[in-house]
Amino acid sequence: MIAYVRNIQDACASIFDGMAVTFSHLFRRPITVQYPDRIPRRIQETLPDRTRGHLEVDLDICISCRACEKACPIECIVIEDVRIPKDSVAGVDGKETARVKEPTRFDINLYKCMYCGLCVEPCPTGAIRFTKEFEGATDDLSRLHLRFVTPERREVVLRKGEGYEREQAEKARKKAEAAAKPEGGKQVDPPAAGEESKEGDKE
Amino acid sequence: MKALRTEDMTLNMGPHHPSTHGVLRFILTSDGEVVHSCRPDVGYLHRSIEKIGEIMTYIGFMPYTDRVDYVCAMNANWGYALAVEKLAKIEVPRRAEFLRAIVGELNRISSHLVALGTMAMDLGAITPFPWALRERERVNDLFEEICGARLTHNYVWIGGVAFDAPDGWLEKVRRFIDSFEKMIPEFNRLITGNKIFHERLVGVGVIDRKTALAYGISGPNLRASGVDWDIRRDIPYGIYPELAFDIPIGGDALGCIDDGYARFVIRVREMEESLKIVRQCLDRFPHEEKEHRTRIRKVKPPVGSVYVASEAPRGELGFFIVSNGTEKAERMRIRTGSFTAMSVVEKIAPGLMVADLVALIASLDVVAPEIDR
Numbered sequence: 001m002i003a004y005v006r007n008i009q010d011a012c013a014s015i016f017d018g019m020a021v022t023f024s025h026l027f028r029r030p031i032t033v034q035y036p037d038r039i040p041r042r043i044q045e046t047l048p049d050r051t052r053g054h055l056e057v058d059l060d061i062c063i064s065c066r067a068c069e070k071a072c073p074i075e076c077i078v079i080e081d082v083r084i085p086k087d088s089v090a091g092v093d094g095k096e097t098a099r100v101k102e103p104t105r106f107d108i109n110l111y112k113c114m115y116c117g118l119c120v121e122p123c124p125t126g127a128i129r130f131t132k133e134f135e136g137a138t139d140d141l142s143r144l145h146l147r148f149v150t151p152e153r154r155e156v157v158l159r160k161g162e163g164y165e166r167e168q169a170e171k172a173r174k175k176a177e178a179a180a181k182p183e184g185g186k187q188v189d190p191p192a193a194g195e196e197s198k199e200g201d202k203e
Numbered sequence: 204m205k206a207l208r209t210e211d212m213t214l215n216m217g218p219h220h221p222s223t224h225g226v227l228r229f230i231l232t233s234d235g236e237v238v239h240s241c242r243p244d245v246g247y248l249h250r251s252i253e254k255i256g257e258i259m260t261y262i263g264f265m266p267y268t269d270r271v272d273y274v275c276a277m278n279a280n281w282g283y284a285l286a287v288e289k290l291a292k293i294e295v296p297r298r299a300e301f302l303r304a305i306v307g308e309l310n311r312i313s314s315h316l317v318a319l320g321t322m323a324m325d326l327g328a329i330t331p332f333p334w335a336l337r338e339r340e341r342v343n344d345l346f347e348e349i350c351g352a353r354l355t356h357n358y359v360w361i362g363g364v365a366f367d368a369p370d371g372w373l374e375k376v377r378r379f380i381d382s383f384e385k386m387i388p389e390f391n392r393l394i395t396g397n398k399i400f401h402e403r404l405v406g407v408g409v410i411d412r413k414t415a416l417a418y419g420i421s422g423p424n425l426r427a428s429g430v431d432w433d434i435r436r437d438i439p440y441g442i443y444p445e446l447a448f449d450i451p452i453g454g455d456a457l458g459c460i461d462d463g464y465a466r467f468v469i470r471v472r473e474m475e476e477s478l479k480i481v482r483q484c485l486d487r488f489p490h491e492e493k494e495h496r497t498r499i500r501k502v503k504p505p506v507g508s509v510y511v512a513s514e515a516p517r518g519e520l521g522f523f524i525v526s527n528g529t530e531k532a533e534r535m536r537i538r539t540g541s542f543t544a545m546s547v548v549e550k551i552a553p554g555l556m557v558a559d560l561v562a563l564i565a566s567l568d569v570v571a572p573e574i575d576r
Contacts, residue, residue: 007398010398011398011399011402013398014396014397014398014399014401015397015398015399017392017396017397018330018392018393018394018397020392021389021392021393022330022393031337031340047347048347048348048351048369049369050347050348050349050350050351050366050369051347051351052350052351052352071262071263072263073259073260073263073264073266073267114266114355115352115355116265116266116269116355116357117351117357117365118262118263118265118266118357121365122500130351
């Protein structure tokens with residue numbers, strides 16, 4: 001009988017002990033915030049720098065090496081590109097990287113993306129990177145299919161590609177002319193021939 | 204007086220039931236409140252992760268290990284990285300080993316917090332759950348800062364870790380463990396010492412040493428049954444051999460053994476031990492070493508196979524990889540603690556009340572995606 005009463009007493013005591021802990025929370029600073037409104041700043045601004053939100057691509061420094069496309073485990077990145085006359089771009093770390101291709105299509109399917117970060121890591125120029133934007137809820141899936149190359153940009157890149165084609169045709173024509181020329185002619189114009197073969201090796 | 208004729212009733216518990224952690228189904232036959240048999244029906248969360256491991260490159264499979272057990276993604280990453288590193292003989296810089304141990308133990312704390320909180324909630328105590336999740340959020344904040352994600356971290360990579368600790372991160376970890384240390388006694392006051400909670404768990408779901416070993420139970424559930432076995436100490440990996448920590452096991456020292464309460468208390472004690480480990484890692488952190496990753500573009504292990512087990516919060520998490528010498532695995536097999544823990548339910552459940560079955564499942568700390576993979 002005594003044990004029975006003591007049991008009830010213990011139960012009550014431990015309830016009040018637990019309640020004391022709960023009660024003490026009334027006087028602590030709350031850690032919850034009222035998302036998404038009623039906060040002084042947008043939540044995106046308060047996130048740490050490494051936050052893996054939506055992906056974005058800086059096409060001005062993209063060299064279309066397709067390292068991201070290969071690294072992606074779920075193939076959510078689709079790239080199409082053309083050869084352009086060789087130039088160079090400065091990556092985010094300031095390092096110059098040669099560019100021989102430029103994308104005419106760079107799509108990221110954010111609804112397939114699992115935000116793992118494997119595509120960001122191998123990028124030589126830092127063109128593909130995470131933003132802090134994460135609010136992707138939408139009633140229209142196509143909004144999550146990001147097409148970074150705009151039609152206007154595509155036109156510009158295609159014209160560059162045509163320039164490259166003309167360059168190549170010009171080189172091929174010169175080479176053919178050089179080959180057609182007699183022995184003496186070849187000695188006049190060796191550097192062009194050498195450059196041509198180098199280009200050929202790269203391809 | 205003639206005895207009342209009673210009949211067994213088949214009861215379907217789940218797949219969507221508030222007390223099954225994830226999508227789990229149990230087919231019970233019960234006579235009134237007493238369970239006569241209980242058959243766990245697993246597979247509702249099967250995503251064929253093992254098969255995906257065979258069509259992905261070794262590096263590309265890493266994000267999927269997050270999804271094997273999302274409550275302790277760091278430990279799953281780590282377990283996989285260990286297996287591939289052993290297979291392909293990749294060295295890991297010392298700085299990375301420390302970072303791995305820190306995030307691994309922090310993830311153990313956050314995983315145990317989920318386990319303890321949900322366990323209390325399954326038994327009707329609502330307050331400990333937000334309490335535990337509040338503390339877990341602080342761990343998630345730390346993880347978000349170091350790797351950018353709160354749940355599927357993909358932080359431990361083959362050959363090291365993805366990022367070095369940002370400036371001031373280690374101090375933040377120290378501040379967290381200092382404040383969390385004071386929170387554990389509060390948690391004990393809130394729920395562990397509660398008489399009603401005690402009554403609900405003591406002597407419920409008893410798994411004795413022999414059964415635990417026979418069913419291959421591992422991790423805290425095994426240690427609660429009094430078996431002194433912890434992979435961190437017994438098959439050491441990472442920097443664990445250099446660290447001093449106790450392994451709480453059920454018995455006199457803990458004050459309880461075999462039952463649901465022992466499984467609860469052992470997790471509280473393990474959080475304390477994890478704090479010890481993190482503190483040692485912070486004290487000995489190799490600031491002078493700068494490299495946090497061996498840079499690798501391709502992983503092409505030689506032909507062969509490897510099994511590496513690691514101690515995840517839910518028990519032994521082992522990766523068995525058969526390599527055929529290419530960039531993709533020939534066979535990928537994942538051994539998880541929740542699966543074996545689930546199998547023992549069938550043995551233990553007969554004779555329990557339905558409400559106690561809930562306590563048993565909660566105390567085993569199963570996570571449905573880890574059972575099915």
